[in-house]
Amino acid sequence: MPSSSKSGDIPVFLFSMSMEDYDYLFKIVLIGNAGVGKTCLVRRFTQGLFPPGQGATIGVDFMIKTVEIKGEKVKLQIWDTAGQERFRSITQSYYRSANALILTYDITCEDSFRCLPEWLREIEQYANNQVVTILVGNKIDLAEKREVLRQRAEDFAEAQSMLYLETSAKESDNVEKLFLDLACELIREAKQNKLDNSDTAPMPGEGKTISYLSCCNIN
Numbered sequence: 001m002p003s004s005s006k007s008g009d010i011p012v013f014l015f016s017m018s019m020e021d022y023d024y025l026f027k028i029v030l031i032g033n034a035g036v037g038k039t040c041l042v043r044r045f046t047q048g049l050f051p052p053g054q055g056a057t058i059g060v061d062f063m064i065k066t067v068e069i070k071g072e073k074v075k076l077q078i079w080d081t082a083g084q085e086r087f088r089s090i091t092q093s094y095y096r097s098a099n100a101l102i103l104t105y106d107i108t109c110e111d112s113f114r115c116l117p118e119w120l121r122e123i124e125q126y127a128n129n130q131v132v133t134i135l136v137g138n139k140i141d142l143a144e145k146r147e148v149l150r151q152r153a154e155d156f157a158e159a160q161s162m163l164y165l166e167t168s169a170k171e172s173d174n175v176e177k178l179f180l181d182l183a184c185e186l187i188r189e190a191k192q193n194k195l196d197n198s199d200t201a202p203m204p205g206e207g208k209t210i211s212y213l214s215c216c217n218i219n
């Protein structure tokens with residue numbers, strides 16, 4: 001159910017949403033430098049398209065997709081944050097109740113990789129300490145322009161106890177895998193009762209909301 005544009009407006013429609021039938025609700029937040037492809041990843045997953053002429057996100061956008069995993073309905077609340085520095089104070093407020101963070105960089109842009117330590121500091125400061133974080137190197141369709149070697153990114157992710165995946169929003173490579181594997185891991189952790197609801201403010205009309213998590217093996 002697409003629900004937003006690149007407007008950054010608060011999703012007021014949520015307040016009139018009726019109770020839906022689902023087994024789990026997870027909040028996933030995408031962060032990373034401007035232009036790395038966060039919005040395109042979300043659009044590819046939620047709408048199955050690669051939008052042409054995508055403008056920069058203003059503040060935060062929001063989309064929902066419900067998927068079925070092993071017979072269970074999983075509602076994914078996906079928050080797409082603006083990468084531009086000037087929106088940082090707005091976007092930071094969305095980290096805290098995230099169950100999972102998708103930290104995205106562009107494999108053709110060394111700068112977006114070099115900024116990762118800065119993003120990690122943001123996560124440390126603003127996210128809950130049980131959040132699952134996955135590092136995503138996007139735009140692998142532009143292999144000839146690659147500036148960040150896969151091994152280097154894998155080593156970085158491992159050193160930071162993060163999962164790692166490379167994607168192409170344009171070619172739809174690994175995009176479903178990214179979100180579905182995250183959902184599987186979140187379910188697995190939920191079933192093990194690794195829940196900490198203290199940081200989660202439930203949305204009106206929502207049922208079970210969880211926040212927690214430790215690292216997992218997504219591959």
Ligand SMILES: Nc1nc2c(ncn2[C@@H]2O[C@H](COP(=O)(O)OP(=O)(O)OP(=O)(O)O)[C@@H](O)[C@H]2O)c(=O)[nH]1
Nearest residue numbers: 034035036037038039040056057083139168169170
């Ligand atoms: N070749 C290629 N281009 C991509 C891919 N993903 C995104 N792009 C392009 O990269 C540019 C930025 O994409 P966005 O999705 O708007 O990037 P963003 O990270 O949301 O940027 P902000 O909203 O400013 O934070 C656009 O021109 C996209 O068409 C991809 O997988 N491959």
